[in-house]
Amino acid sequence: MTRLPTVEFVDAGIPRIPLGAWIDTGFDWVKANFRDFFRAIADVIETSVETLADALTAPPALVVVVILALLAWLVKDWKLGIGSLIGLAAVVGMDQWDNAMLTLSLVLIATLIALVIGIPLGIAAARWRRVSALVRPVMDLMQTMPGFVWLVPVVTLFGIAVPAGMVATIIFALPPAVRLTELGIRQVDAEVVEAGHAFGGTPRQILRGIQLPLAMPTVMAGVNQVIMLALSMAVIAGLVGAPGLGAEVISAISTLNIGLGFEAGLSVVALAIYLDRLTASVGGGSLARLRRRRPIRADAAQQTEADLEEDPAGRPSAGVHT
Numbered sequence: 001m002t003r004l005p006t007v008e009f010v011d012a013g014i015p016r017i018p019l020g021a022w023i024d025t026g027f028d029w030v031k032a033n034f035r036d037f038f039r040a041i042a043d044v045i046e047t048s049v050e051t052l053a054d055a056l057t058a059p060p061a062l063v064v065v066v067i068l069a070l071l072a073w074l075v076k077d078w079k080l081g082i083g084s085l086i087g088l089a090a091v092v093g094m095d096q097w098d099n100a101m102l103t104l105s106l107v108l109i110a111t112l113i114a115l116v117i118g119i120p121l122g123i124a125a126a127r128w129r130r131v132s133a134l135v136r137p138v139m140d141l142m143q144t145m146p147g148f149v150w151l152v153p154v155v156t157l158f159g160i161a162v163p164a165g166m167v168a169t170i171i172f173a174l175p176p177a178v179r180l181t182e183l184g185i186r187q188v189d190a191e192v193v194e195a196g197h198a199f200g201g202t203p204r205q206i207l208r209g210i211q212l213p214l215a216m217p218t219v220m221a222g223v224n225q226v227i228m229l230a231l232s233m234a235v236i237a238g239l240v241g242a243p244g245l246g247a248e249v250i251s252a253i254s255t256l257n258i259g260l261g262f263e264a265g266l267s268v269v270a271l272a273i274y275l276d277r278l279t280a281s282v283g284g285g286s287l288a289r290l291r292r293r294r295p296i297r298a299d300a301a302q303q304t305e306a307d308l309e310e311d312p313a314g315r316p317s318a319g320v321h322t
Helices: 019-034 035-057 061-074 077-095 095-127 130-145 149-159 162-173 177-187 190-198 203-234 234-238 244-254 258-283 285-311
Strands: none
Touching: 019 130, 019 162, 019 234, 019 285, 035 095, 035 130, 035 162, 035 244, 061 077, 077 095, 077 258, 095 130, 095 162, 095 203, 095 244, 095 258, 130 162, 130 244, 149 162, 149 177, 162 177, 162 234, 162 258, 177 203, 177 244, 190 203, 203 234, 234 285, 244 258
């Protein structure tokens, strides 16, 4: 005779829901049946982070600092360039450059993976309401669950190493990419989209030619949020073996080394400010302005050549002044 399972009750008198036991059973099954799959993902993540970190730390630190500062000046203005130069040089001066580049590698790869997953998902959610209805509660769960909770399942699947920290970071940072991509596309003026349909545009052409360009500031705000959340997970990821500034902070906590903690923490702040201002400037249309400058400069050069052809002595023609 089969015995019925025993039902436990909580103090309030209702049956206890064994959700934790169900989740444990599910993870044990996944781990037993997909061990090779997760090992392959871990190898790819670890190799990608190490390759990018090696590329960033191979040149002299000050050369990379100058390149990053020039990038900031190109995207925004000289003020951001000078500020970036000072902030990143301070990281070098605190002897945290290699750790900062490891953290930057983790953040960039986590951001890239989050965007590759999040932006198409956000586009699908904007186009189909059923997808949006399915995705929204999942994003709520990922965004509101405390970051430390994600460490438990990823350590179960990947062990204590870089991939565990990376996957926890991706889970925590992914929702803004989905939400803001969906929001940006939904906010595109319906009349503009209807005009695209009226001219015979296909849904793909309208998406690429109208919706995504108009939604780009909101999408870039999502990219900015993904980067900031990924950086905020640096210390938490350090608990599960992710290298970089997070590991330094964890080491400082375990040894009560206040100075090391502040040096690593301030280096995280310098990276965060640099990445925030850079992505905010891109979202504000700096790249579009750069693209517009090129034709203007080309037109000016053509006009100068035409003037010189009219007056070989090099005197400007009257048309230049009028």
